[in-house]
Amino acid sequence: MHVFVTGASGWIGSAAVADLLAEGHEVTGLARSDASAAALEAKGAHVRRGDLDDLDSIRAGAENADAVIHLANKHDWSDLAASNAAERAAVQTIGDALVGTGRPFLLASGVAALSQGRPATEADASRFHGPDSPRGGSENLALEFVDRGVHTVSLRFAPTVHGTGDHGFIATLVAIARRTGVSGYPGDGANRWAAVHRADAGRLVTLGLAKAPAGTRLHAVAEEGVPTRTIAEAIGRALELPVTSIAPEDIEGHFGWIGTFFAMDLTATSAVTRELLDWTPTGPTLVEDLDTGAYSAG
Structure with a gap:
């Protein structure tokens, strides 16, 4: 075709x-x-x-x-x-x-x-x-x-569509952590992102x-949803930075434009898709990518 x-x-x-x-x-x-x-x-x-x-x-x-x-x-x-x-x-x-x-x-x-x-x-x-x-x-x-x-x-x-060379949301969060010296997460970090x-x-x-x-x-x-605190902790490990909660009133100031999205609960399932297409994800998880250095360079 x-x-x-x-x-x-x-x-x-x-x-x-x-x-x-x-x-x-x-x-x-x-x-x-x-x-x-x-x-x-x-x-x-x-x-x-x-x-x-x-x-x-x-x-x-x-x-x-x-x-x-x-x-x-x-x-x-x-x-x-x-x-x-x-x-x-x-x-x-x-x-x-x-x-x-x-x-x-x-x-x-x-x-x-x-x-x-x-x-x-x-x-x-x-x-x-x-x-x-x-x-x-x-x-x-x-x-x-x-x-x-x-x-x-x-x-x-x-x-987040993640991997080595990504320049999207996760790469932006990594850059913010480098700039601010801390890996932050919004509030209690319980909201989740699909990946x-x-x-x-x-x-x-x-x-x-x-x-x-x-x-x-x-x-x-x-992944149906990775808690934002878990994401921040993995970024912190990768960059050897402290991990901290960012209060709701400080999210925009700390994260900038991406703060609105990082504070949202963006979860989703794919059961129907997997069955329809016989699609079984085999790549690393988001945390595995962070832990193995996919976002550490730069």
Whole structure:
């Protein structure tokens, strides 16, 4: 199958592309830089130049492929409105290009804010609709295309997709610990984050393309929830720093923008996904990655 992948050289995308190629798929990746293009070509993938704002390139990539996997996101925390608008426009463009074709359209989403007081499940619908919502309400927008002949599948990733080379949430917490001299956790540290290793997330993308029915929501979750105090303790061990509670009123000042997320309970299950795809995560746990030095360099 010829698969067009946005975010193909990104953290999850590069793992997914490697897995897709290993399974014999032909891959064309969207690349916005020479470095990204070179990395894709070195793996054996084709390159389409463009970025998330280049809707013409995205449309052409979708039209010329047998399937689309949309993993790109600006993640611009200084201008979330622009990030959300770009995400929605890209999803609308891909969906429009695939109407009536029955082709697979897999897109990245997340497990945040799906439920309250319990782990989120695949049955929980996103409550985000419209352009002003997080990610521009892209999951619900994409799923609307199922009724228009598009084989949409939502890929909901855990808040931390961890591993050596990660530059996401955990890497940010490690950097904050280095800067402040302490590894902090919010309040009593009892709130939890779901987690998955990058290799397992990449494998789930390939399996989702092969096996998931239209309209499916998949959860890329290996650990239902790791307490934030446990995360902070592992960071403290890795950096040989003291571990301390950060009072609720001091969370924003200590952690900055990530404090809001680190104080949330972001738990999710993946029982339905595992059974549907025969997906069994085999990568290291988050704490194992921290304890074995995946985040210690730098």
